Every structure is written in C-alpha cells, then in structure tokens.
Amino acid sequence: MKGRTNEEWLADLRGAERDRALADLRVVILRGLKAAFVGRVRSLDATVEDFAQDTLVKVLENLDTFRGESRFTTWAQRISMRVAYTELRRRRWRDVSLQELLDRNEESNREPEALTDRTNSPQQETEKKITAETLEGFIVEELTQKQRDAIVAVMFQGMPLEEAAQRMRTNRNALYKLLHDARKKLKRRLEAEGLSPEELLKAFGDA
C-alpha cells in the first residue's frame, strides 16, 4: 500500500487516484475494525465489510470537515468506530421500546427484595430508605418528565444514548445535554439541602 501524508490522502480521494486511495483506506479500516471487534461480533469478516463500506461513504461525505489535527487514517478509523457501534447498538436494542424499559424499572422498584439488603442492620436499612426517598423527592421536584424518563432509560436500564434519543425524538448530543442539565439540577438541590453525592453513596454503603 502506498504511504500517504494527510494532504496526499485528501488530494487522492478528491482526484484521479480516488479508487486506489479508497481501496487502500478500506484495508486500513478493515484491519482496525477486525482488531477492535474480534471475538465480539458474529461473522466478523462479513460484518466488518459492511461497516467499512458505510465508513467510506461517510468519510467521502465529510472530507471537508477533516481539520488535519491527527493522521487522516486515525480520523477515518474514528468514524468507522462510530459507524460500527451505531449499528451494533441498533441491532441489540431494536426490539426494546422506551415504555417497556420504563415499566420494567417501575416493576423492579416494587419488588421488596430490590429494596432490602438483609446483610444490613435495621438502622442501616432505615437510613438507606430515607435517603432513597429524599433522592426520589428531589427527582420529582426538580426534573421534567422527559429528564426522568431519560435517567431511567439510560442510567438505570442501560439503553445507549442514541437508541434512547431516537425513541424520544431527539439526537444523542441533545440527550446528553438534557441529562447533563438534569444532573446539574439534582446536584445543586443536594448542595442547597446541605448534602453531597458522596454522602448519598455512603448512606447506600458504596463509599
């Protein structure tokens, strides 16, 4: 494979050498994807072929956004990892609705064993219960319904941001900001009440 500077990659991908440059870039992307996902996806070769193809399309669409602050191949591989994870997350979560997750969370909170740790003393259990009630009160008073749903889906039930965002008719970036605002509001409320996250962790026996 021909070694290229960043400028040569850009020139080749925009000029007469485009097909050869694309073939070379495809080799780099495939090698990186295989290294990153070996043992983690089924039918590795076929799967990464699809990811590499989608990556090349995105690379060509976004050539003008390359700022030259890293090697061109690192930039292209960064795109390949976003492409791959977006698709893998879509496949993993495609049959799960947001409502299902919210209901699942509601149910798990109703189960008595979810709320009780038998290794704790009655005093510790009482303290945990009071702390959980306090935290729940802050969530209800400080956050919007959308922020509460996002916390349950993403933080408690582990749904990836982009999957939750799609179901909430927004995008990953905006959902991160919505959750950041929610965390800031809760943190400020804790501070206003003379509490800290570290004290909560201590009360829950995790610090």
Next chain:
Amino acid sequence: MINPKDSVKLAMALSMTQDVELSCDECFEELDRFVETQLAGLDAAAAMPLVEHHLRTCDGCRDEYQALLSALRTSRGSLSAKLLWDRLRDSFRSG
C-alpha cells in the same frame, strides 16, 4: 421508590458531574487527537481534561474510544513487527 442499585448509579453520576462538560459530538471531534496523544506516550488526560472526563461519564463514547485505541495499537504493533522483520532480513543479507 428508587431502588438502592439505581440510587448508587445516580449518586456516582452526580459525584462526577461538572458545570462544564463536553457533549458527545464535541468529544467525538477530539477523539482522534486524544488517542494519538495517548499512543505517543503523552498524558492525554492532562492535555484534554474535558475529553477524559466525558469518556469517564459516557459509556457510548468510552466504547468507541476503546475500540479506536485497540485498532490503532494493533496497526502500530503490526507496523513495528514489519520494521523488525525488515531489519532482521537486512542483517541476514548483510551478514
């Protein structure tokens, strides 16, 4: 009522919350530079603290970062192996 496991997750997230944080897109924009800094043996976290913070708090971006790191480590490893092999071959030829 919120269960203890979720309360811990939330409290941990609050303990890491900063007023200024990067969004996923902003972190993604810096990810190639962050990984190259790290692979150059420099302190990427000190050079780009907001990226490092986002990677600690966002599972999705952390997965993508680790995948990119694996990919680049492998390609650099194979490059080093090739250089080693070329040097060995040259030394046999010259010897």
